[in-house]
Amino acid sequence: MGTVLQIEGLRKSYATGRRRPPRPALKGLDLEVRRGSVFGLLGPNGAGKTTTLKVIMGLVRPDAGRVTVLGRQADDLSVRSRIGFLPEQPYFELYMTPRRLLTYYGRLAGMSSERIRERIPYLLNLVGLGDVTDLRLEKFSKGMLQRVGLAQALLNRPELVILDEPSSGLDPLGKIEVKEILDGLRREGVTVLLSSHQLSEVEEVCDRVAIISGGENVASGGLDDLLRSKDEFRVVLAGPLLVEKPLLPPSASWSSDGRTLYVKRESLSRVLRSLIDAGIGVEEVAPRRMTLEEFFLSRVKPAREGEDV
Amino acid sequence: MYSLLTVAWGVMQDALHRKVFYALLAFTLILILLVPLLPTAEVGVQLDLAREAALGLASIMAFLMAVILAASILPGEMGRRTIYNALSRPVGRKIYYLGKLLGVLAVLAAALILNYLVILAFLAAKFRVFSPGTAKALFTIFLEGAVLASVSMLASVHFGPLVCVLLTGLFYVVCHVKGDFLYRAMVDVSNPGALRGLAGFLYYVLPNLERLNINETVAHGERVFRVGAAELLLLTGLAVCFAAVFTGIGMYVFERKDL
Ligand SMILES: Nc1ncnc2c1ncn2[C@@H]1O[C@H](COP(=O)(O)OP(=O)(O)OP(=O)(O)O)[C@@H](O)[C@H]1O
Ligand SMILES: [Mg+2]
Numbered sequence: 001m002g003t004v005l006q007i008e009g010l011r012k013s014y015a016t017g018r019r020r021p022p023r024p025a026l027k028g029l030d031l032e033v034r035r036g037s038v039f040g041l042l043g044p045n046g047a048g049k050t051t052t053l054k055v056i057m058g059l060v061r062p063d064a065g066r067v068t069v070l071g072r073q074a075d076d077l078s079v080r081s082r083i084g085f086l087p088e089q090p091y092f093e094l095y096m097t098p099r100r101l102l103t104y105y106g107r108l109a110g111m112s113s114e115r116i117r118e119r120i121p122y123l124l125n126l127v128g129l130g131d132v133t134d135l136r137l138e139k140f141s142k143g144m145l146q147r148v149g150l151a152q153a154l155l156n157r158p159e160l161v162i163l164d165e166p167s168s169g170l171d172p173l174g175k176i177e178v179k180e181i182l183d184g185l186r187r188e189g190v191t192v193l194l195s196s197h198q199l200s201e202v203e204e205v206c207d208r209v210a211i212i213s214g215g216e217n218v219a220s221g222g223l224d225d226l227l228r229s230k231d232e233f234r235v236v237l238a239g240p241l242l243v244e245k246p247l248l249p250p251s252a253s254w255s256s257d258g259r260t261l262y263v264k265r266e267s268l269s270r271v272l273r274s275l276i277d278a279g280i281g282v283e284e285v286a287p288r289r290m291t292l293e294e295f296f297l298s299r300v301k302p303a304r305e306g307e308d309v
Numbered sequence: 310m311y312s313l314l315t316v317a318w319g320v321m322q323d324a325l326h327r328k329v330f331y332a333l334l335a336f337t338l339i340l341i342l343l344v345p346l347l348p349t350a351e352v353g354v355q356l357d358l359a360r361e362a363a364l365g366l367a368s369i370m371a372f373l374m375a376v377i378l379a380a381s382i383l384p385g386e387m388g389r390r391t392i393y394n395a396l397s398r399p400v401g402r403k404i405y406y407l408g409k410l411l412g413v414l415a416v417l418a419a420a421l422i423l424n425y426l427v428i429l430a431f432l433a434a435k436f437r438v439f440s441p442g443t444a445k446a447l448f449t450i451f452l453e454g455a456v457l458a459s460v461s462m463l464a465s466v467h468f469g470p471l472v473c474v475l476l477t478g479l480f481y482v483v484c485h486v487k488g489d490f491l492y493r494a495m496v497d498v499s500n501p502g503a504l505r506g507l508a509g510f511l512y513y514v515l516p517n518l519e520r521l522n523i524n525e526t527v528a529h530g531e532r533v534f535r536v537g538a539a540e541l542l543l544l545t546g547l548a549v550c551f552a553a554v555f556t557g558i559g560m561y562v563f564e565r566k567d568l
Contacts, residue, residue: 054567059393059396059568060567060568077399077400077401078399080398080400081399085394087393090390092391095326104319105398107315108312108316108399109398110311110398149394
């Protein structure tokens, strides 16, 4: 389990015009992505996700910090042939067809003609464009262009795939297809770093996430570890409640079906005792798992409020 | 090397999908064919005048094409964000920049060759003369187009197409009048010192593009001056040096730009 991507103390400010101070986009960001993981980069609009990905791809020059990709500096060209990149809202020369476009990018990637010819039908089928291989891109819809973008990102069989909002603009079917593609990449051992606003999607496909807010990494780790709350527990009753609800501390709350209790850590033993004293069977006690949305809001809101001060 | 050629090839493909390319080409070729309609004084000079007019038209076309193409490629790709797809491959920015410029020059060369063939055919049909010597003038037109394209491309790293065309136009004018105007501004002691300094600086730094204009000499059949191989070589060296300087600066700036 090596590290595929390591970012340390990354800083970047964008110029905003003469005589105005530069606007910081990244303020000392740290990030580590391990081989074989599907890593989700989350954060509100303007948090610095795209900027981070652009720095990794050498499209933006950082002011400070170190970026190591596949064991090399981010500005090392040789590493690019091992990365696939889907930019945010990808766009293409519209007079081209997917076949010509992918051929052009394949040549730039230094792929042989045979290999390009082999990959094109496979990739276009993968992203659901198998029947428009020779249709000009000007006739494509937004979601279709997004799919072309996905295909070009996978052109050179990359070890690391970087996707900036891969499912933006896709229909529900397309989102499921993206999920399947990501699952396929995971099975092949390809490392994926994606940014997304679709929290449910991230929860389904990513095993690790980082939340960026205001140009900093405010939380990162394995999804299971992050979402398992340290100070709240879930208590599941053995059967439906037949007797009167026992009197419980105010920090404990019932779920809507009346079979589950959410209890703060400090009152857990008191609640359990009251339940057992009232003759109510307990089936399961486990740390409560938050949804990613709850977790996201819990991390982003305080960071935002801190900013306003 | 391979990616350089791939990028250049991409530019040529791209030019074939641009209206401005066809418009300029068609406009020029039609005008060349209309040259005989110009009023002429004496029959004897008709051939020379026709040649001069045709070469003049070819230069205008070449300069506009070089400047417009070079001015619009990078801003277009940056604006439409297509540049990310290319630069996320193992292609250095310098190579990318150079490839784009090479592509523009290849398009320019192709357009000039087409012009050459039309001019030859036109002169043969109208005056029954075979005039291969016009190639020399078209060659120096190409050289000047290359210098202008490199200036336009440099400007296009930071400015939009329109500003680039205007800046390059300014460059063109200054470099054509510099031998005369700047020199006088420099030596005239009645001018303020700063102005004389600036004029002197520009005089020595900017290329003398008038040197590259041999249209007249060639049009008049090189009866007075002959444009020999040594002269062409010298002019090539001059143009290559200036184009290289502008391109070098352009590559340096482009490499450091946030996209
Ligand atoms: N080219 C640019 N010039 C100036 N400022 C920029 C530029 N690109 C981004 N920024 C600023 O940098 C900050 C981070 O932007 P970035 O695009 O990285 O955010 P993001 O997390 O990708 O947001 P979103 O979810 O909306 O895509 C923003 O405040 C934005 O205004
Ligand atoms: Mg973004």
